[in-house]
Amino acid sequence: RSEIWVSMAVSNAFVGCPKLETLLNHHTLSSTSTLQTPLGLIGVPRNNRTRRGLIHRARCELSPSESATISALEQLKNSAPDRYTKERSSIVVIGLSIHTAPVEMREKLAIPEAEWPRAIGELCGLNHIEEAAVLSTCNRMEIYVLALSQHRGVKEVTEWMSKTSGIPVSEICQHRFLLYNKDATQHIFEVSAGLDSLVLGEGQILAQVKQVVKVGQGVNGFGRNISGLFKHAITVGKRVRTETNIAAGAVSVSSAAVELALMKLPESSHASARMLIIGAGKMGKLVIKHLVAKGCNKMVVVNRSEERVTAIREEIPGVEITYRPLDEMLASAAEADVVFTSTASESPLFSKEHVETLPPASPEIGGVRLFVDISVPRNVGSCVNEVETARVYNVDDLKEVVAANKEDRLRKAMEAQTIIAEESNQFEAWRDSLETVPTIKKLRAYAERIRMAELEKCMSKMGDDINKKTTRAVDDLSRGIVNRFLHGPMQHLRCDGSDSRTLSETLENMHALNRMYGLEKDILEEKLKAMTSGQQK
Secondary structure: OHHHHHHHHHHHHOOOOHHHHHHHOOOOOOOOEEEEEOOEEEEEOOOHHHHHHHHHHHHHHOOHHHHHHHHHHHHHHHHHHHHHHHOOOEEEEEEEEOOOOOHHHHHHHOOOHHHHHHHHHHHHOOOOEEEEEEEEOOOEEEEEEEEOOHHHHHHHHHHHHHHHHOOOHHHHHHHOEEEEOHHHHHHHHHHHHOOOOOOOOOOHHHHHHHHHHHHHOOOOOOOHHHHHHHHHHHHHHHHHHHHOOOOOOOOOHHHHHHHHHHHHOOHHHOOOOOEEEEOOOHHHHHHHHHHHHOOOOEEEEEOOOOHHHHHHHHHOOOOEEEEEOHHHHHHHHHOOOEEEEOOOOOOOOEOHHHHHOOOOOOHHHOOOEEEEEOOOOOOEOHHHHHOOOEEEEOHHHHHHHHHOOHHHHHHHHHHHHHHHHHHHHHHHHHHHHOOHHHHHHHHHHHHHHHHHHHHHHHHHHHOOOOOHHHHHHHHHHHHHHHHHHHHHHHHOOOOOOOOHHHHHHHHHHHHHHHHHHOHHHHHHHHHHHHHHHHHHO
């Protein structure tokens, strides 16, 4: 990473010198990078002393006009720290959702929860990515990163998505959305509040955001900015649901699936239709609960093991829930009018060939069997729609269910947006307040170096026969003086971000101290070391 920082700084210094600017543009310097310059092929090392020698040599051998232009390189040493410690890394979200991409693409991009830590590690291994998180659900695949460069970070992440999914970069670019900093913050807050969900206010997404934080704990790369963003998003999601009535009447994807199925069935058959649920995980369990809420008291559940089905049966007494093993799935489907699928299978459970062999559904529902597939990747192949006696609906078709109560949803959403705007400002202020942390550390270290140097001089003048009590007293005195001296500056560097005026003054104080004591160069070195060690890990 340090090579990239030096490359960007060198490129900036060459601006205005056409012969070198075009060659250095987008060029990443290694420790012995070779560039074609007016001097011929030369190596551009990272070492400052060697680089200064190169600059001197270039100025001596170039023409007067080129020499005047190249003198800008002298600004490299000072401009690099100034430029890269003041420019904050960006929070970026690269995503595809039910609003922008078809399910065929989302299922290829989906990353199982167990793979999130690996994905974070790979993303943070990219040149311009410092932190990362993955939010992958049936309705969205979103990657959140802290990027040193917005353009290069997005390019690297998009290429990584293409590599892991097999989808061409050009196709991903057609369907992706990009949001930066405040817009990215507002987006995840809206997601957590259920405002970006297919069913407004549904609560399942908040649980999924919480899971991102749970899985990310202890993962190298789920850093302070991204973890802070998701933790704040959880707070926003809870607050929106508490202070508005947005969750009232809103349904989850599972509930929407049940409502869709009932919309497609004749109303007279709601109580008698034969229901089959394949998969007894979280989504399957919710489907069962919503079916019971709609008056269905008899259903068949196909699952790998019987334990989960037994637990559901005990949790919902008074309902006839019949268990069937997975190898009886087709036989169970043959006896069902509506089939709900919600498994983690990566390959389809039902193909056209399977469904063609099934007998027609009950005459009461018109002889057409309904498949409601709420899994991503899909459990029912799209080709099943070609069978005359079958109809397939997936998560993208749930949009039909969300057509009612538009005015009420918009009113609640407007109330929620007020909360989100307030919380977004608080989060941005918190991020701004983090800017002072390196300065506080460096100022203390700077003062401590001076204290130790002066203490050593003092002790050497006092001789070797000084006793421990006197040594301790002098040491305490030096510490007390330094602490009293630092108290004022430290008070003016500490800010919780709650007051914008105070925050602005704090940042002004920070920049002033950085200039006065030359702390920015130390902060740059610390950043370079941190990135280098992170890359080695």
